[in-house]
Amino acid sequence: MSKKPILYSYYRSSCTWRVRTCLNWKGIDYETRFVDLLKDEHALVPTLEIDDVVLSQSVAILEYLEEIRPEKPLLPKDPYKRALVRSLVQAIAGDIQPLQNLSVLKYLERSGANKNEWIKFCICKGFDGVEKQLEKTQGKYCVGDEVTLADVCLLPQVYNARRYEIDLTNYPRIQKIADNLSKLEAFKKAHPHNQDDCPVELRDTN
């Protein structure tokens, strides 16, 4: 391990939020370089420079950090429980989030679709599946009482759901877990409103 890791970050990117949370959770000190995704939608965010390599794609970064910094694990030891965690990770990071990335939204607006309706459709469709999975796995957090990568992915998605005023009362398990996660220091510190590139007027609503 050489110099401090560098994270290329945009405060509101939920994928970057995942990586920030994981770095905080594992107590890995890092520098942040801010990228304005609204000005450069093709920027690869998050990108992490660490151990003299450059990594992209948040889930690949999370798995890498888990392998090389196994202290304070975010995956259980048992293979079946690991599969439950990864199934939730994919249900959020694979099946919900990509449907609302900027270039997709721009394409849809050009095609005449209603952006807000689309986002609501995607999040609700995804949360229906997540809530159902949680019936079998939920403890204090997504899978039992230990924080896992599933939680790291869930909280940013709940934030997005609230941003688009989605009624979460249909998702009591998701809501309860999000409440529990919001109290944890690693998640708080990673919140968009606590990033230096977050506009001042938003920070107050934290």
Place this chain on the structure above:
Amino acid sequence: MSKKPILYSYYRSSCTWRVRTCLNWKGIDYETRFVDLLKDEHALVPTLEIDDVVLSQSVAILEYLEEIRPEKPLLPKDPYKRALVRSLVQAIAGDIQPLQNLSVLKYLERSGANKNEWIKFCICKGFDGVEKQLEKTQGKYCVGDEVTLADVCLLPQVYNARRYEIDLTNYPRIQKIADNLSKLEAFKKAHPHNQDDCPVELRDTN
């Protein structure tokens, strides 16, 4: 390990194709139960019953199989190379495929968007990124000369691209790798046209 694993499968589901390839690659004998996704779009396909547990989400299943059946590995040993593989897996299984699942396509058609244009937009946007990643990683296959989970995800996506008549000449690396993969028995056997639920008229075009 008790009875034979059971895979719930639909011949044209690219997520199920990934799991079929992985099972074949690792020489795991399994039974197939066919699910008609066109009749039941909410069916959880793929689902794998194995070792007395039930798993969903293809990428979670692939990681599980890699952990419990490490023979004939589909992930390299080196953590950085594993991250390169997983980054490609996410770029395909996360950023491309979910944009073309059935319920998404139905929603878009209801909103008046052109389905074929949408699919082309999604695949090309995704393949632009994949082709770029491959510049740094490609050997005979996606990451060097060993078959990995990235390849397991790539071939079904190339099949879909061809189905929608996307011009692949812009993606010479993807094309070359797909050609190499098509010759491998585990991939051939997993091809939609070799599944018992594939309509007879399609099988001839294999």
